[in-house]
Every structure is written in C-alpha cells, then in structure tokens.
Amino acid sequence: MRDAVRRLVLGGLVGKLLGLLREVLLAAAYGTGVPTTATRVAQTGTLVPVDLFTADVLTAGFLPLHKELLTTDPARAATLFRGVRVALRWLAAVLTLGSLALAPVVVDLLAPGLAPATAATCAQFLRVMALGIPSYLQFSLLSYLEISHGGFRLSSARATAQNLGMLLALGLAWVLEEPVVLAGGFAAAYLVLHAWGYRSVRARGFLPAAGGGGGRELRSRLWRRVRPLLLLPVVLQGSVVAERVVASLMGDEVVAAVDYARFVATTGVNLVAVPLGLAGLAALAGLGTAAARERLAAILPGLLLVVAPVSVVLAVGSSPVVEVLYARGAFDAAAVSTSASVLAGLGLGFWAQSCAYVLVKALNAADRNRVAAGSLLAGLVVTLVLNVALHAWLGPVTLGLASSAGAVVTAAVAAHALGVGALLRRWVGACVPVAGAAWLLCGRLPAASGWPGLLGVGGCVLVVFGLAAALLPPWRRVVRSLVR
Numbered sequence: 268m269r270d271a272v273r274r275l276v277l278g279g280l281v282g283k284l285l286g287l288l289r290e291v292l293l294a295a296a297y298g299t300g301v302p303t304t305a306t307r308v309a310q311t312g313t314l315v316p317v318d319l320f321t322a323d324v325l326t327a328g329f330l331p332l333h334k335e336l337l338t339t340d341p342a343r344a345a346t347l348f349r350g351v352r353v354a355l356r357w358l359a360a361v362l363t364l365g366s367l368a369l370a371p372v373v374v375d376l377l378a379p380g381l382a383p384a385t386a387a388t389c390a391q392f393l394r395v396m397a398l399g400i401p402s403y404l405q406f407s408l409l410s411y412l413e414i415s416h417g418g419f420r421l422s423s424a425r426a427t428a429q430n431l432g433m434l435l436a437l438g439l440a441w442v443l444e445e446p447v448v449l450a451g452g453f454a455a456a457y458l459v460l461h462a463w464g465y466r467s468v469r470a471r472g473f474l475p476a477a478g479g480g481g482g483r484e485l486r487s488r489l490w491r492r493v494r495p496l497l498l499l500p501v502v503l504q505g506s507v508v509a510e511r512v513v514a515s516l517m518g519d520e521v522v523a524a525v526d527y528a529r530f531v532a533t534t535g536v537n538l539v540a541v542p543l544g545l546a547g548l549a550a551l552a553g554l555g556t557a558a559a560r561e562r563l564a565a566i567l568p569g570l571l572l573v574v575a576p577v578s579v580v581l582a583v584g585s586s587p588v589v590e591v592l593y594a595r596g597a598f599d600a601a602a603v604s605t606s607a608s609v610l611a612g613l614g615l616g617f618w619a620q621s622c623a624y625v626l627v628k629a630l631n632a633a634d635r636n637r638v639a640a641g642s643l644l645a646g647l648v649v650t651l652v653l654n655v656a657l658h659a660w661l662g663p664v665t666l667g668l669a670s671s672a673g674a675v676v677t678a679a680v681a682a683h684a685l686g687v688g689a690l691l692r693r694w695v696g697a698c699v700p701v702a703g704a705a706w707l708l709c710g711r712l713p714a715a716s717g718w719p720g721l722l723g724v725g726g727c728v729l730v731v732f733g734l735a736a737a738l739l740p741p742w743r744r745v746v747r748s749l750v751r
Contacts, residue, residue, distance in 0.1 A: 282426025283534050287592070289434050290530050295596030296437065299523035299605070301385050302446035307526050308381075309392035309450055311511055312373045316362050317400060319504045321355065325411050327631045327639070328493040332485075334415040345475030347485045348412060355408055359401035366397035377508055378522060380515035392450040399454030402461035409464040416473050421464050428463075432456025495637035502647045506673075509651050510666060513658045524605040525666050527593055532581060532613035532667075536621050560686045563629055567622065567687060568694050568745045574618045575698040576705070576732045580725055581614025583709045587720030594717070605663050612667020618698070619674035622691065626681035638684045646677030697739070705731040 297303045329351055336344035366373065370390040374381070378389065410421035436452025468474045514521045581588065585607040594603050623646065630639035650673030658665040682691040705728045712723045736742040 282430055285427055285430035285434060286530065287534075289430050289437065290527060291592060291595075292434070292437055294527060294593040294598040294602070296441055297446070298597030298599060299520035299527075299602045300597060301388050301519070302440075302449060303523040304378075304381070304385055304519050305388040305392040305446070306449050307522055308374060308378050308389040308511065309396045310453065311507060312370075312377055312389075312393045313366065313396040313400065313453070315377075315504045315507055316365075317403060319500045320358055321404060321407065322503075323500055323636075324351075324489075324493050325407055327636050328489050329408070330411045330415055331632070331634065332489055332492060333412070337415060341475075343485060344415075346482050347489070348408075348475055350482055350485065351489075352405070352408055355404040356401070359404050363397050363400045366400070367394050370394050370397075377511045378515035379512060380517070381519055381522070385519050388446075391447055395447060395450035396453050399457040402454075402457040406457055406461045406464045409461075409468050412473055413464075413468055416471075418471070418473070420467065421460075425460065428460050429453070429456045432459070492634070492636060495640050499640040499643055502644050502651075506647045506651050506654075509654055510670075513654045514663075514666060517658060517663060520602065521605055521663050521666075524602060524663065525609050527589070527602075527606045528585075528609035528613060528667065531588060531592065531610055532617055533620070536617075536624055559629065559633060563626070563685060563687050564690055565748075566625065567682075567691060568741075569749045570621060570625065571618060571694050571698060572732075572736070572742065572745055572749070574621045575702060576728050578614055578617040579702050579705050579709075579728045581617055582611050583614075583706055583728075584721055584724035585611040585614060587716055587718075587724060590717045591721050608662065608664045609667045612664045613670055615668065616671020616674045618695075619671065619678045623674050623678040623681060626678060626685060626687075629685055630681055633685075635684065639681065642677045642680035642684065645680050646673035646675075649673045649676050697741075701732060701735045 293303060293306075329347070333344050333347055336347060370393040371386070373393060374386050374389040378386065381389065406421070406425075410425065413419070413421050432455050433449070433452035436448050436450075436455065440446050440448035465474070510525070511522065514525050586603065589603050589607045589610060593606065594600075623642075627639050627643060630636070630642070650669045653669035653672055654665060657669070661668070678691065679688065682688040708727045708731060709724050712727065714720075715723055736746050
C-alpha cells in the first residue's frame, strides 16, 4: 500500500502543479469572465451525467469484484471487463449525442441565473467538451483494470495529462483569440489518454482477449454491489448541480470564482487523501474488521496533523492565498473578494474532507457500500440544504460553509461505522484548541496582503502547531511515525 500511495502522490503532485499553473494562467487571461464561467459550466455539464452513471459502478463495483475474480477465476474476470466496456460504449454514445443536441437545455438547468449571452457561450463549450466523453469513460475503465492488477501508472498520470491538455488549449485559445478552444483541451487530453492507456495495459498483458462465460451471474453480482449506492450518485450530482445553480443566482462571476477557491481547497485532498483512498481499495480489501480498524487507527492521527494546520491557513488567510495565486491580469479585486469568501468557508472543513474521503473508501474496500452511501448521503443532504437555505443571507461564503458542514457529517458517520469514531473525535478535539490558538495569534498580526500576509499567517500556524507537536507526547509519537 505504501508504494502505491507514493506513486499516486507523486503523480498527483505533478498534476496539481500543472493544475495550479492552469488556474493561474486562466485567471490572468480571463479572470471570472465569460470564458471561465463557460468552462466551469461546460465541465459540469459533461461530467455530471458521466459520473452519475459510472463513478460508483467502477470504484465500488467493478474494481473490487474484478480483483476478487482475478485470483479465483481469471476467465470470468475477463468476461466482467468486456461486459462493462461494451456498456460504457453505449452509454458514451447516448451521453455524447444528448449533449450535442440538448446543450442549451442542459445549461439552463445548470445555471439558470446566467445572462443570455453567457449561457449561449456555455452551450458552445459544452458541445465541444462532450466529444471527449467516450475516451473519458474508456480511460477510466482501463485505469481501474490496471489498479486491479496492482498497477497505478494510468491513475497517477491522469491529472497530469488532463491539465497539460488544458494548458496547451489555453495557450492556443489566447493566441487565436478564440476562447472555445479551451473546451477542446479537455476532449483532446482524453483522446490521447485513451490511446496511451489502451496500449499500456495491452503491452503488460492486462487486457483480456476473451471472456469465460457467466455473464448473467456476474451482472447479478455487480448489481448487488452497486445497488446500495444507486441513490448516492443522484444526490451527489444533484448537490453539484445545486451548487452551480446557487452560484449562478448570485452572479456570473461567482460561478467562475467558486472553482478557483475549490481548486485550492481540494489540492491537499487530492495529494493526500485520494492516494490513501485508492490504494486502500486494493490494500484493505479482504482484511478483517479488526485489522482494517487497526490500520485506519494508524492513518487518521497523522492525516489530521497534516491537514488541520492547512485548514487554519485556508480559513484565516484566504485573501492572501487568493492574491498570491490569482491576483494578476484580468483577476481584479472583486474576483479576489468573491473567491476568498468561498475559500474561507471551504477551509473550515478542509480537514473533514480529507478524513471523509479515506473513511468512505475504507468502507468501499470492506464491501460495506450501503453504509458508505449512507454517510455520503447524510453529508450531501446537509450541503444541499445549507446552500439553498443560506445563500441569500450569507452570499458566496455559503458555498464553502455548506461543503464543509457536509464533510464533517460524512466523516463522523463513516468513522462511527468503522469503529474509529471515538479516535476521530479525540484527535479532532485535541486539534481544536490548538487551531483556536493559532487563529487568535493570526488575528493579532498587522493587516497585510499577498505574500507578506500569507507568510505571516502560515508562520503563526506553523509555530503554534509545532509547539503542540513538541510538547504533547501523543503528537510527538505521530510526528515521529510520519517522519519514518
């Protein structure tokens, strides 16, 4: 598991650095203007229906079942793979043609508050991005096939290739003065990834030539694994859509600003929690309850001590963070204010988002998909309700606060189900006063923006958490373990 996490972290780091460069250049070129808004809405319109039908089928259905069959009946594992591949081809055809024909309708559903001209541009972007759906689905299946065989090359390269494609498209769009080229970067990246992924798994002998029968029984087993999760993608994607709708009602620029903030807040989740979660699907599968609980008990304290200080920095120093990353070119003071407001809300629950991801994936690995779905549903309902209920009163910060509240609920429910709820509460309780002390100390700093403000906040948080790690014996033991 450690080697898998290392590979995924390194791959994710490169991808995130390219993603950061993409966001910085996008902010400088277009700020929170129409091209950026169109990119965000089109990407949502492309991925929401795809993930609605496939996300849990692949992660919680195909991957654990295929890995199990590889050791017991490789011929039936091949049948499972081929059946899922054909199903994804048909699904891709339906979604692609539907997006091409109904793009204006999709945009109106996702962002009803947009100006007519902005909505028309969004529809144009959506039609271009939709061309990448077939390759997106097939590459996803190939990457999980590779994980099932113990490889992580495709998964670790995914973010890097996607961001590289969008970076090249951004440069071309700027040179040609044709913003719709931005949408083409997504489709082109997955066309290349699909071709490379196919050659890679075939060269290593992972791609089966033929199946061994039993397709009906395999479909039944896959259905039993996925059935408890059927409501989950509906609520999950509904929450994504609701966030877009709420953002559009607060102004076109909020639609663009929320993703600038979310990129910052999810970087740590993608670099730390996602590798642990994906590797856990393979490493925790088959472990007994006690062994899985012991492994999680070793992971959670270290994870919290890494992400809790980051939560404080994002919540207290949201404005300096946004200024350092984005405040140049077309990204004006209004864009900074809106993005920082969302980021402050997200920062409060950054620690919970990281813990929730790992805990839910641990439930998936234990084939407790019904419980995993329940924990995610509880959090998503909280997020949805708060977004709808509070946006008119609190403004853009609602989008961040609602997401944080939902993550706390998901983490709490999942931890309780896995038997580590008391451990999580104890360590969160230990971090809260330390985070409060860091917050108060940051509040006494002289007002500063940009790098001086960020270094001041980061320095205060590092000093306070560093002292706690030096003075508290349980924290010292966890830090030594992390260093090792």
